[in-house]
Amino acid sequence: MGFIVIIPARLASTRLPNKPLADLGGKPMVVRVAERAVLSGASRIIVATDHADIAAACTAHGVEVCMTRADHPSGTDRIAEVARTLNLAPEDVVVNLQGDEPLIDPALLAATASRIGAGVPMATCAHPITEAADAFNPNVVKVVLDKQQRALYFSRATIPWDRDGFAASRAVLPAGYQPLRHIGLYAYSNAFLQTYPGLEPAPLESIEALEQLRVLWHGYPIAVHITDSAPAAGVDTPEDLERVRKHYA
Numbered sequence: 530m531g532f533i534v535i536i537p538a539r540l541a542s543t544r545l546p547n548k549p550l551a552d553l554g555g556k557p558m559v560v561r562v563a564e565r566a567v568l569s570g571a572s573r574i575i576v577a578t579d580h581a582d583i584a585a586a587c588t589a590h591g592v593e594v595c596m597t598r599a600d601h602p603s604g605t606d607r608i609a610e611v612a613r614t615l616n617l618a619p620e621d622v623v624v625n626l627q628g629d630e631p632l633i634d635p636a637l638l639a640a641t642a643s644r645i646g647a648g649v650p651m652a653t654c655a656h657p658i659t660e661a662a663d664a665f666n667p668n669v670v671k672v673v674l675d676k677q678q679r680a681l682y683f684s685r686a687t688i689p690w691d692r693d694g695f696a697a698s699r700a701v702l703p704a705g706y707q708p709l710r711h712i713g714l715y716a717y718s719n720a721f722l723q724t725y726p727g728l729e730p731a732p733l734e735s736i737e738a739l740e741q742l743r744v745l746w747h748g749y750p751i752a753v754h755i756t757d758s759a760p761a762a763g764v765d766t767p768e769d770l771e772r773v774r775k776h777y778a
Contacts, residue, residue, distance in 0.1 A: 531571075531572045531622070532571055532621075532622040532623070532624055532638075532639070532642035532645075533571060533573045533574075533575070533617065533621060533622065533623050534566040534569065534571040534573070534574045534575070534623075534624045534626050534638060535575050535576075535577050535608040535611050535612070535623055535624070535625060535626070536559065536562055536563060536566065536574070536575070536576045536577065536626050536628050537577045537578070537604035537608055537625070537627065537628060538559045538576055538577065538578045538580075538583050538628035539578065539579060539580065539628075540578075540580040540582060540583060544765060544766055544767075545764065545766060545767060545769075545770060548628075548764065548770075549583050549586075549628050549629070550582060550583065550586055551764070551770055552774075553631055553773060553774060553777040554774070554777030554778065556590060557583075557586045557590070558628070558631050558764065558773075559576055559578075559583060559586065559587065559592075559628045560586065560590045560592055561777070562626065562627075562628050562630055562631050562633070563576060563590075563592045565631065565632070565633050565635055566624075566626055566633075566638065567635075568635035569636070569638035569639050570635075570639055571624065571638065571639075571642075573593070574593065575593045575594065575595050575611060575615070576593070576594045576595070577594075577595050577597050577604075577607045577608050577610070577611045578594060578595075578596065578597065579596065579597050579598060579599040579601075579607075584596060595611045595614055595615070597610045597611060598610065603740060604625060604627065605625060605722070605725055605740070606726045608623060608625050608722065609722050609725065609726050612719050612722055612723065613723065618719065619718065619719055619720035619723075620718060620719070620720070621718070621719040622642050622645045622716055622717070622718060622719070623716065623717050623718075623719055623722055624638050624641065624642050624714070624715070624716045625714070625715045625716070626638060626714065627714075627763060629763045629764040629765065630714075630763045630764075631763075631764065631777075632760075632761035632762075632763075632773060632776060633714070633761070633763075634760050637654060637712075637714060637756060637760060638714070638716075640654070640754045641653060641654050641714055641716045641754050642716045643754075644716065644752035644753075644754050645716055645717070645718055645752070646752075648750065649679070649751075649752045650717060650718045650720065650721030650724075650749055650750075651716070651721055651744055651749060651751045651752070652715070652716045652717075652752040652753070653672075653680070653711065653713075653714060653715050653716070653741070653751060653752075653754070654711075654712045654753060654754040654755070654756055655709040655711050655712055655753050655755055655756075656709065656710055656712060656755065656756050656757065656758055656759050656760075657710075657757070658671070658707070658708045658709065658710045661699060661701050661702050663710065664687050664702060665687050665699065667686070668685070669685075669710055670683055670684070670685060670710065670711040670739060671683070671684055671685070671686070671687065671688050671708050671709060671710060671711065672709050672710075672711045672753060673688050673689055673709070674709070674753055677752075678752060678753050678755065679750045679752050679753065680741075680750075680751040680752075680753050682742075682745065683711055683737070683741055683742055683745075684737060684739075685737055685738075685739070687708070688708065691703050694706055709755070710759070712756070712759075712760060721749065725743075728743055728747050729743075729747075730743055731745075731746035731747070732746075733745075734746065
């Protein structure tokens with residue numbers, strides 16, 4: 530199945546101002562992200578932005594760009610506007626790739642997109658957690674699955690809870706216990722992408738501060754692709770930026 534990648538990119542960032550335009554080996558970060566998306570085999574890559582400077586940088590490097598409203602509450606709402614502007618078909622698959630992921634594995638985009646199908650309007654991905662510190666870290670989002678590898682729940686809590694194993698020790702993960710860390714990459718059918726902005730926010734979403742719980746709360750399934758290892762981290766801080774700059778040096 531073919532798919533389209535839309536990259537939401539805003540210039541405002543509290544921790545790293547002008548992040549999408551940060552120089553990585555002579556090109557803006559958002560352009561580097563688009564270049565990774567090209568390697569995924571996507572049929573089209575579009576940057577969605579509300580800022581003229583980002584649009585100009587993309588155009589200068591031959592990256593398709595679509596201007597959006599500035600008042601979207603989330604990147605998902607932003608890419609939904611782009612999909613409407615482009616008159617995408619309801620069955621088209623759209624991958625939401627964040628504009629601060631210049632080291633993303635292109636194969637992960639294709640694998641996540643491939644999970645969209647009949648009765649499955651949304652997909653994401655996860656990888657096994659190997660360190661006890663990550664299992665107990667609320668900043669590491671966990672996901673538990675059903676037998677079809679669809680999400681049952683996402684949480685900042687340690688799930689599933691190994692009752693007997695954790696009673697003995699929480700310094701190491703018990704033998705045979707393998708929780709999953711959620712990776713913030715999403716794919717949608719365009720039909721569902723247009724439905725999502727109109728869904729009522731869920732109480733669970735507010736409690737956990739996890740937007741994807743809205744989808745489960747309304748009864749829509751989320752397929753989860755499992756990858757063997759953690760993808761390279763994105764850019765959130767000046768330290769992250771220096772790490773990625775070394776990669777492109």
